Amino acid sequence: MKKFILAALALVLVLGIAEGFDFHEKDLSSDDSLWDLYERWRSHHTVSTSLDEKHKRFNVFKANVKHVHNTNKMDKPYKLKLNKFADMTNHEFKSTYAGSKVKHHRMLRGASQGSGSFMYENVDKVPPSVDWRKKGAVTPVKDQGQCGSCWAFSTVVAVEGINYLKTNKLVSLSEQELVDCDTSENQGCNGGLMEIAFEFIKEKGGLTTEDYYPYQAEDGSCDTAKEDKPAVSIDGHEKVPANNEAALLKAVANQPISVAIDAGGSDFQFYSEGVFTGECGKELDHGVAIVGYGSTLDGTKYWIVKNSWGAEWGEKGYIRMQRGVSDKEGLCGIAMEASYPIKNSSTNPAGPKYSPKDEL
Numbered sequence: 001m002k003k004f005i006l007a008a009l010a011l012v013l014v015l016g017i018a019e020g021f022d023f024h025e026k027d028l029s030s031d032d033s034l035w036d037l038y039e040r041w042r043s044h045h046t047v048s049t050s051l052d053e054k055h056k057r058f059n060v061f062k063a064n065v066k067h068v069h070n071t072n073k074m075d076k077p078y079k080l081k082l083n084k085f086a087d088m089t090n091h092e093f094k095s096t097y098a099g100s101k102v103k104h105h106r107m108l109r110g111a112s113q114g115s116g117s118f119m120y121e122n123v124d125k126v127p128p129s130v131d132w133r134k135k136g137a138v139t140p141v142k143d144q145g146q147c148g149s150c151w152a153f154s155t156v157v158a159v160e161g162i163n164y165l166k167t168n169k170l171v172s173l174s175e176q177e178l179v180d181c182d183t184s185e186n187q188g189c190n191g192g193l194m195e196i197a198f199e200f201i202k203e204k205g206g207l208t209t210e211d212y213y214p215y216q217a218e219d220g221s222c223d224t225a226k227e228d229k230p231a232v233s234i235d236g237h238e239k240v241p242a243n244n245e246a247a248l249l250k251a252v253a254n255q256p257i258s259v260a261i262d263a264g265g266s267d268f269q270f271y272s273e274g275v276f277t278g279e280c281g282k283e284l285d286h287g288v289a290i291v292g293y294g295s296t297l298d299g300t301k302y303w304i305v306k307n308s309w310g311a312e313w314g315e316k317g318y319i320r321m322q323r324g325v326s327d328k329e330g331l332c333g334i335a336m337e338a339s340y341p342i343k344n345s346s347t348n349p350a351g352p353k354y355s356p357k358d359e360l
Helices: 001-016 031-044 052-072 090-097 101-109 151-169 177-180 196-203 245-252
Strands: 076-079 236-239 259-263 271-276 286-295 301-306 318-322 339-342
Touching: 031 052, 052 076, 090 286, 151 177, 151 196, 151 259, 177 196, 196 236, 196 301, 196 339, 236 271, 245 259, 245 286
Parallel strands: 271 318
Antiparallel strands: 076 271, 236 339, 259 286, 259 339, 286 301, 301 318
């Protein structure tokens, strides 16, 4: 009986990771069966469109089903699934969800405004694995929606993390404040840069809570009354030396880190589980955060990356990305543009009056 219960629990865990929309070989046998699959997918994701658009989307869906199916038949260390992006072309997906143009914003900005130092330079030993989620430093996965605000989500993960490490309180902070108010260089739903956001938070005396200034997934005008009630402050930020995964490892061993990646590939679009080793470029177009690292039983090293596409994507909103690759820039350019906030004390501004759900 005990063995049966353990087996059932193991199955639940596996299904939990692969949560989403499953299909089988027989679903690909004809256009009729594919149409039935499409209808089930639409129902699962509550998609509604005009009849003309529905037929156009079916052709896109069909191509994506075949890509997911063919990739999963290969001997790769990761799997794909039909997620909420299954009726989007890769171009549409890139434009909407990986369109933050981090590389473009970096070029516009020129030389970094960071301190130039790297506080973890002399760290000589790091643990074999770290998971900041298990240590209580990471809020639940969020969803940026159809807004290129990933830079704000990446920034917030790192600030929430360092705040927890200094205060032992996990406070969910406002991405919308950054979208609406940090607009001198960053461009809200049209993209931005995490370093600029760190500077904004320092200059404004902090960032308010998500509960007080909730996310809207669109550009809005700055609510200055809410902006004037910061809850968590930082003292500055630093860059991780570029193109150096060893330096990045030292940083992640000490706090969650904001990074930029090239997230525009088809395999990234449909990633479901496992260690991602897929093909991707170095055109940095998406801000995410590294919240840990580890190795599989067969010795494959990976980064634990928190995304902002909701909990249904990937491993409950996360992706494990291969680390220690031959390219010095890291897989998908993950080592090219890493930075983190500095917080020297456990004090914070008074902030808005909390509701209990603000502290997670």
